Amino acid sequence: MTPDPKDIAPWITYRPELKVLDCTVRDGGLVNDHHFSDDFVKALYHTCVEAGIDYMEIGYKASKRVFQRDRFGTWKFCDEDDVRRVVGDNPTSLKLAAMMDAGKSDWKTDLLPKDRSVFDMIRVAFYVHQTVEACEMIKAAHEKGYETSANLMAVSQATEVEIEQCLELVAETPAQVVVVVDSFGALYTEQIERLVKKYLGYAKERGKEVGIHAHNNQQLAFANTIEAIIHGANRVDASMGGLGRGAGNCPMELLIGFLRNPKFRIRPIYQFLQDWIEPLRAEVEWGPYVQYNITGQLNLHPRAAIEARKNPEDRNKYVEFYDRVTAES
Numbered sequence: 001m002t003p004d005p006k007d008i009a010p011w012i013t014y015r016p017e018l019k020v021l022d023c024t025v026r027d028g029g030l031v032n033d034h035h036f037s038d039d040f041v042k043a044l045y046h047t048c049v050e051a052g053i054d055y056m057e058i059g060y061k062a063s064k065r066v067f068q069r070d071r072f073g074t075w076k077f078c079d080e081d082d083v084r085r086v087v088g089d090n091p092t093s094l095k096l097a098a099m100m101d102a103g104k105s106d107w108k109t110d111l112l113p114k115d116r117s118v119f120d121m122i123r124v125a126f127y128v129h130q131t132v133e134a135c136e137m138i139k140a141a142h143e144k145g146y147e148t149s150a151n152l153m154a155v156s157q158a159t160e161v162e163i164e165q166c167l168e169l170v171a172e173t174p175a176q177v178v179v180v181v182d183s184f185g186a187l188y189t190e191q192i193e194r195l196v197k198k199y200l201g202y203a204k205e206r207g208k209e210v211g212i213h214a215h216n217n218q219q220l221a222f223a224n225t226i227e228a229i230i231h232g233a234n235r236v237d238a239s240m241g242g243l244g245r246g247a248g249n250c251p252m253e254l255l256i257g258f259l260r261n262p263k264f265r266i267r268p269i270y271q272f273l274q275d276w277i278e279p280l281r282a283e284v285e286w287g288p289y290v291q292y293n294i295t296g297q298l299n300l301h302p303r304a305a306i307e308a309r310k311n312p313e314d315r316n317k318y319v320e321f322y323d324r325v326t327a328e329s
């Protein structure tokens, strides 16, 4: 059989259906409590438009009952007026997404009907025990007119049977996308392959796409993202300079350098790194530091590593950190 020309050297061709989501402000908000200036978010928005990125996740729609409004920045709540101050009515082809956490958002009351909102997509983030609420959230957002995505977090800690039960329930919802989320940066490429194939098994026949959201604890976020793409993930998350919680995410500059669709342009991304990400490094820290390597290897939430790196004097006490977390786990 003659192979499809697209399959001979797929890394020099492209899949038109593959879409990229920028999660810089949303995941990066977990580093600075969402205190990004309007100018930063505006510059990122224009960069995403110029770079041909498909979606920009501009923040969370978090509950103001659960989180104090004055302790967090604008992008934790993404009120419609705040977002419009930066993007106007968004007269571009870049779609805007917000994330809503199960258990931490007022999804019954906080979502406007789509025709009155600047948002296009709601991504529902949940842990496996919150699957039932997440399915209700997805249905509610869909009924209001939004595209929806199901992001099962911390999948590296869920059992096989829990993942399967979750996917069965999510498959029955209107979610267009189901994302493999490696919250702890714990997964290796072989595991990514298995998970993407498993997710596709539930998603594909219902017309849903599979996505990938990788963390960089073991410096595998880019490699795992490529692996997910190879096995059929068509929705891909990345952030500028890898900005994101703890070790950060798959760097956008690497991802766009890898993708071959001519609609993507890398130059505006370098401009954004130069103008906005490098100055930010002087204020906040993210990246695959040793404490994050350790929590990734142990398949643990990065919170202990984040805590350990808070005090600059203690940052290099790797052995003490290693001994503590291995004694606790």
Ligand SMILES: C[C@H](O)CC(=O)C(=O)O
Pocket: 027, 124, 125, 126, 151, 152, 153, 154, 181, 182, 183, 184, 213, 215
């Ligand atoms: C579900 C989201 O992608 C949340 C997140 O960033 C995570 O890693 O978990």
